[in-house]
Amino acid sequence: MRGDGRVEAALFSALAIAWALNYPLSKMALRYADPLQLTLLRFIFAILFLAVLMPRGLRPLRGLRTNALTALFGALDLLFSTLLWFEGERYTTPSVASIVIYTYPILITVMGVAVLGERMGRWRALGVALGFTGVAITFSGDLEVYGATGLILLLGAALSFSVAAIIYRKYLVGEDFARVSTYHLIYATILAAAISAAAGSPIPPAHSMTSLLPLLLVISFPGTAVAYTIYVYLYSRHEVTSIAPYLFLVPALSVLLSYVIMGVSVTWSELLGFVPLAAGIYLSSLKR
Numbered sequence: 001m002r003g004d005g006r007v008e009a010a011l012f013s014a015l016a017i018a019w020a021l022n023y024p025l026s027k028m029a030l031r032y033a034d035p036l037q038l039t040l041l042r043f044i045f046a047i048l049f050l051a052v053l054m055p056r057g058l059r060p061l062r063g064l065r066t067n068a069l070t071a072l073f074g075a076l077d078l079l080f081s082t083l084l085w086f087e088g089e090r091y092t093t094p095s096v097a098s099i100v101i102y103t104y105p106i107l108i109t110v111m112g113v114a115v116l117g118e119r120m121g122r123w124r125a126l127g128v129a130l131g132f133t134g135v136a137i138t139f140s141g142d143l144e145v146y147g148a149t150g151l152i153l154l155l156g157a158a159l160s161f162s163v164a165a166i167i168y169r170k171y172l173v174g175e176d177f178a179r180v181s182t183y184h185l186i187y188a189t190i191l192a193a194a195i196s197a198a199a200g201s202p203i204p205p206a207h208s209m210t211s212l213l214p215l216l217l218v219i220s221f222p223g224t225a226v227a228y229t230i231y232v233y234l235y236s237r238h239e240v241t242s243i244a245p246y247l248f249l250v251p252a253l254s255v256l257l258s259y260v261i262m263g264v265s266v267t268w269s270e271l272l273g274f275v276p277l278a279a280g281i282y283l284s285s286l287k288r
Contacts, residue, residue, distance in 0.1 A: 008234065008237075011230045011233070011234065012230070012234065012246060014222075014226065014227075014230060015227050015230040015231055015234070016246075016247070016249045016250050016253055017222075017253060018222040018223045018226060018227040019223065019227055019250050019254075020098065020249075020250050020251075020252075020253030020254040020256075020257050021218065021222070021223060021253075021254075021257055022219055022223040022227075023089070023094035023097055023098040023254040023257070023258065024094040024254070024257055024258045024261045024262050025215050025218055025219050025223070025261070026038070026085075026086060026089060026094070026215075026219060027089055027093070027094040027097075027258075027262065028215055028261075028262070029212055029215040029216060029219065030086060030089065030090060031211075032204055032208040032209075032211050032212040032215075033204045033208065033212055034201065035082075035083055035086035035087045035090070036083065036192070036195065036196050036199060036201045037196070037201055037202075037203065037204055038086055038212075038216075039079065039082045039083055039086060039192055040189070040192045040193060040196050040201075041203070041212075041216055041220075042082070042216065042219055042220050042223075042224055043078065043079075043185060043188055043189040043192055043220075043224070044189060044220075045216060045217065045220035045221070045224075045225075046185055046220045046221070046224035046225040046228075047182075047185055047186060047189060047225075049220060049221050049224075049225035049226075050181075050182050050185065050225045050229070053225060053226070053229075054178050054181075054182065054229065056176075056178050056179070057176075057178040057179050057181060057182030057183075057229075058179075058182060059176075059179055060179075060183075061175065061179055061180070061183050066172070066175060067183070067187075069167065069171045069172055070172060070175075070180055070183050070184050070187060071184070071187035071191075072167060073164050073167050073168050073172060073180070073184045074183070074184030074185060074186070074187040074188035074191075075187070075188060075191055076160045076161070076163050076164035076167065077160075077161060077164030077165070077168075077184060077188075077228075078184065078185060078188035078228070079188040079191055079192050080156075080157075080160045081157045081158075081160040081161045081164070082157075084153045084154065084156045084157035084160060085097065085101060085153075085154060085157040087153050088100070088149075088150045088151070088152075088153030088154035088156075088157060089150070089154070090150070091149055091150025091151075091153070092150045092151070092154070093258065094254060094258040094262065096150075097150075097154055097254075098250060098251040098254035098255070099251040099254075099255070100151055100154035100155060100158070101154050101155075101157050101158045101161070101251075102158070102247060102248060102250055102251040103132070103155065103158050104158040104161050104162055104244070104247060105128065105131060105132075105244035105245055105247045105248055106128060106131070106132045106244075107158055107159060107162040108161075108162040108165050108166070108240050108241075108244045109128050109240070109241050109244045109245070111162055111163070111165075111166045111240070112166070112169070112239060112240035112241045112244070113241065115166050115170065116166065116169055116170060116239070116240065118239045118240065118241045119241075120241050124241065124242075124245060126280075127245050127279075127280040128244070128245050128280065129280070130276040130277070130279050130280030131245055131248040131276070131277055131280030132280075133273075133276045133277075133280070134248065134273040134274060134275065134276040134277025134278070134279075134280060137269055137272055137273035137276065165235060165240055166240070168180070168232070168235055169235060169239070169240055173235070173236055177229075177232045177233050177236040178229070180232055181228060181229045181232040181233075184232075185224075185225075185228065245280060248277050248280060251277075252274055252277060252278075
């Protein structure tokens with residue numbers, strides 16, 4: 001990456017850890033709330049945190065077109081991807097959910113080249129191929145174990161997330177990243193509230209909120225408010241094909257954190273998949 005490498009490496013590390021932590025914590029949170037309830041509460045809490053952390057982001061965006069594109073960005077990047085993820089994770093383990101969703105780096109790389117005209121060097125292309133191989137090996141036996149429903153939903157989340165990043169890079173990259181980050185969350189929250197009202201999905205009962213609140217605070221603060229701000233900031237400075245390969249780190253961390261937090265066993269295929277995955281991340285960092 002160009003720019004202040006140490007600062008951006010630290011920011012990306014925080015992003016990867018926060019997003020990886022979301023998977024086991026969301027699996028636990030779904031015991032107390034359905035996917036729509038958890039999504040809406042996650043967004044509401046994240047807005048409150050963002051208002052304190054980055055008040056400049058609350059300054060209104062100018063122009064109907066910019067606001068409409070930001071709303072579309074929020075719907076795809078946050079709302080639809082999150083609903084598909086939470087629903088899909090009900091059928092799988094947290095580690096499998098993160099692994100399937102993180103076919104995202106392959107999807108976004110293909111779209112970046114095809115839609116945005118970005119270029120990849122031979123090492124980055126090889127790195128993405130190895131990263132994909134690592135992901136494929138890691139969840140090679142899971143379709144048989146968990147069935148197709150959850151995996152299809154999770155792949156839908158990956159596709160939604162990928163299209164959102166393309167929209168941001170193509171149409172919104174010239175806007176202030178703080179305001180885009182804040183308002184794409186605000187618009188996603190408004191849409192989630194409307195869907196929740198139409199579906200008649202009430203807030204979880206008080207006894208569930210007692211157990212849900214500690215999990216929700218972590219998912220909403222580092223996992224959403226901080227992580228998505230870092231994500232938009234990095235994409236405001238770098239092409240998608242530069243960022244995407246490093247995101248293979250998230251499922252690797254998620255498998256580790258799922259084991260530490262929930263005791264989910266790590267399989268040999270998951271361990272074997274980490275080898276090409278790590279090699280892919282390293283090769284993607286080579287500037288050739």
